[in-house]
Amino acid sequence: MRKILIANPKGGSGKSTLSTHLASWFSWQETKVMLGDLDRQHSSQRWLDRRPSNLPRIERWEIGSDQIARPPKGSQVAVLDSPACFGGSKLKKALKVVDRVIIPILPSAFDLWACQDFLAELAETKAVRREEVQVAAVAMRVNPRSNAPQQLAEFLRQFEIPLIATIRDTQLYNLTIQRGMTLFDLPASKNQRDVQEWRPLIQWVLQR
Ligand SMILES: Nc1ncnc2c1ncn2[C@@H]1O[C@H](COP(=O)(O)OP(=O)(O)OP(=O)(O)O)[C@@H](O)[C@H]1O
Numbered sequence: 488m489r490k491i492l493i494a495n496p497k498g499g500s501g502k503s504t505l506s507t508h509l510a511s512w513f514s515w516q517e518t519k520v521m522l523g524d525l526d527r528q529h530s531s532q533r534w535l536d537r538r539p540s541n542l543p544r545i546e547r548w549e550i551g552s553d554q555i556a557r558p559p560k561g562s563q564v565a566v567l568d569s570p571a572c573f574g575g576s577k578l579k580k581a582l583k584v585v586d587r588v589i590i591p592i593l594p595s596a597f598d599l600w601a602c603q604d605f606l607a608e609l610a611e612t613k614a615v616r617r618e619e620v621q622v623a624a625v626a627m628r629v630n631p632r633s634n635a636p637q638q639l640a641e642f643l644r645q646f647e648i649p650l651i652a653t654i655r656d657t658q659l660y661n662l663t664i665q666r667g668m669t670l671f672d673l674p675a676s677k678n679q680r681d682v683q684e685w686r687p688l689i690q691w692v693l694q695r
């Protein structure tokens with residue numbers, strides 16, 4: 488089973504967008520997918536509530552209140568969305584359950600500064616140092632004409648975190664999310680360019 492935590496303590500960095508997209512992509516692969524939400528705002532859960540019933544099913548991962556419950560047996564992929572200001576003991580608990588962490592980051596100075604301590608904390612965790620948990624980052628809401636992703640990749644190097652994908656800024660995300668859908672749920676002709684951007688991220692998750 489693949490268990491993936493999506494985390495960045497900076498609010499609005501794209502955690503719920505990334506969580507819902509990952510869950511949705513796997514749902515189309517005839518994979519049993521669970522989506523969990525540690526956030527009191529319940530963005531991912533609210534999205535799941537709106538998901539049209541004719542689309543491939545994504546199961547709710549009931550997390551529990553204190554310890555994070557392991558995803559039920561039989562699930563193949565479990566995605567865990569997390570809130571802003573996430574870190575410390577909560578991060579440690581989550582790292583006991585997952586085997587991958589993906590960090591969505593907006594490539595702007597404020598966003599980089601805001602997650603610096605979190606990245607350092609993550610890199611020092613035993614599970615990460617022992618490579619029991621793999622970590623990667625994704626640049627979110629990128630202006631394709633900017634060189635911000637290169638700067639972000641350079642920033643991440645100090646933590647030995649690879650930048651595995653770059654997702655451009657487009658209204659399509661909001662338009663699909665509000666309908667309980669993702670870009671992967673749209674007809675292929677509408678969004679090929681944007682869907683392609685997710686490919687390296689999916690490949691990374693699929694790696695053994
Ligand atoms: N690639 C994108 N293009 C355009 N808008 C985007 C993109 N990715 C995310 N957004 C928008 O950015 C906002 C923040 O995204 P999201 O809610 O996923 O972040 P978050 O990290 O989960 O926020 P929070 O910390 O509040 O939980 C949302 O309005 C979302 O629709």
Ligand SMILES: [Mg+2]
Nearest residue numbers: 502503526530
């Ligand atoms: Mg969120």
